[in-house]
Amino acid sequence: MPEMRKNLLTDNWVIMAPERAKRPHSHISLDVGHLHAEHHHECHFCYGNEHETPEEVLAYGRKTNIANSPGWELRVVSNRFPAVDMEKQFSENFIQPLEVSSYAEGRAEVIIETPHHSKNMAFYNLNEMERVLNAYKERYIAISQEKHIKYVIIFKNYGKKAGASISHPHSQIIGIPIIPPVVKQELSLAKKYYKDKKKCIYCDMINRQLMEKSRVVLENEEFICFMPYAARSPFETWILPKFHSDSFEFMDNLQIKKLAEILKAVLYKIHEATDNAPYNYFIHTSPVKTDTAEYYHWHVELVPRTTTHAGFELGTGIYINISTPEENAKLLKSIKLS
Ligand SMILES: [Zn+2]
Ligand SMILES: [Zn+2]
Numbered sequence: 001m002p003e004m005r006k007n008l009l010t011d012n013w014v015i016m017a018p019e020r021a022k023r024p025h026s027h028i029s030l031d032v033g034h035l036h037a038e039h040h041h042e043c044h045f046c047y048g049n050e051h052e053t054p055e056e057v058l059a060y061g062r063k064t065n066i067a068n069s070p071g072w073e074l075r076v077v078s079n080r081f082p083a084v085d086m087e088k089q090f091s092e093n094f095i096q097p098l099e100v101s102s103y104a105e106g107r108a109e110v111i112i113e114t115p116h117h118s119k120n121m122a123f124y125n126l127n128e129m130e131r132v133l134n135a136y137k138e139r140y141i142a143i144s145q146e147k148h149i150k151y152v153i154i155f156k157n158y159g160k161k162a163g164a165s166i167s168h169p170h171s172q173i174i175g176i177p178i179i180p181p182v183v184k185q186e187l188s189l190a191k192k193y194y195k196d197k198k199k200c201i202y203c204d205m206i207n208r209q210l211m212e213k214s215r216v217v218l219e220n221e222e223f224i225c226f227m228p229y230a231a232r233s234p235f236e237t238w239i240l241p242k243f244h245s246d247s248f249e250f251m252d253n254l255q256i257k258k259l260a261e262i263l264k265a266v267l268y269k270i271h272e273a274t275d276n277a278p279y280n281y282f283i284h285t286s287p288v289k290t291d292t293a294e295y296y297h298w299h300v301e302l303v304p305r306t307t308t309h310a311g312f313e314l315g316t317g318i319y320i321n322i323s324t325p326e327e328n329a330k331l332l333k334s335i336k337l338s
């Protein structure tokens with residue numbers, strides 16, 4: 001039973017999910033010989049093994065209407081080893097004066113992005129990338145409508161070092177009953193900036209980046225991709241809509257197309273620049289049913305894992321970046337798109 005416990009010294013929750021230790025660590029495609037395999041018979045996410053996953057909640061591209069059968073182009077299933085689930089409700093229980101816990105309520109799903117066992121997202125075509133983003137949006141909307149869900153986070157772990165336990169290309173989406181501290185901090189600073197200047201801090205940041213240019217990697221009509229001024233680690237990259245919007249799920253079809261274009265290009269450039277480094281990306285958007293329209297601005301943060309954060313970072317929350325975003329942006333800009 002997933003449980004959440006609160007650290008009363010920091011006010012942050014921790015999810016205790018020992019059953020996740022039973023997850024398969026099937027890095028099949030990373031084994032020599034399977035590096036480019038399109039299909040692996042033991043992989044639960046490959047064609048023909050649909051019955052090995054929990055029931056699907058969404059599938060794109062299947063010509064028949066037989067659920068959980070082959071023929072799909074993208075599938076979304078519940079996470080078999082969820083850190084949270086919907087069996088019981090979130091409610092803070094004071095077990096002891098210093099021990100606060102709750103049932104870890106929430107919804108955890110896996111987006112199986114392609115039937116191709118070892119296709120690297122950096123080499124997806126535009127249709128494949130758009131399909132993934134459409135699935136993000138569709139499942140985001142569904143999960144955010146569930147009772148008690150306050151925040152929905154979409155993320156991808158690519159590579160073992162970035163926390164992926166299965167190598168078949170996938171992303172995750174998790175709805176939780178609290179607003180995560182990182183988002184709370186972003187919201188509170190953006191709100192303060194708006195109160196002082198009557199402007200969105202993210203919009204101002206975009207304008208500054210466009211004027212200054214040295215950290216901009218690429219842009220199109222709708223999106224900009226740049227390295228933040230205070231990047232935490234080499235090649236940390238953000239993607240933001242150029243139009244002001246606090247919520248990811250309001251994107252229309254054209255905007256999804258434009259985001260797919262940017263994400264595809266930047267993943268390719270990072271792949272080339274870092275020699276296929278593991279990475280995480282996640283979408284920060286407004287909490288569910290919260291009015292942040294004036295001051296918040298949704299965005300994607302992409303963090304390649306080229307270095308390991310250690311004692312200093314853990315102990316202080318201060319990151320040491322062994323490079324600068326200006327030099328990294330210059331390198332990424334010089335990489336030609338194939
Ligand atoms: Zn597979
Ligand atoms: Zn804005």
Ligand SMILES: [Zn+2]
Pocket residue numbers: 186284299301
């Ligand atoms: Zn953020």
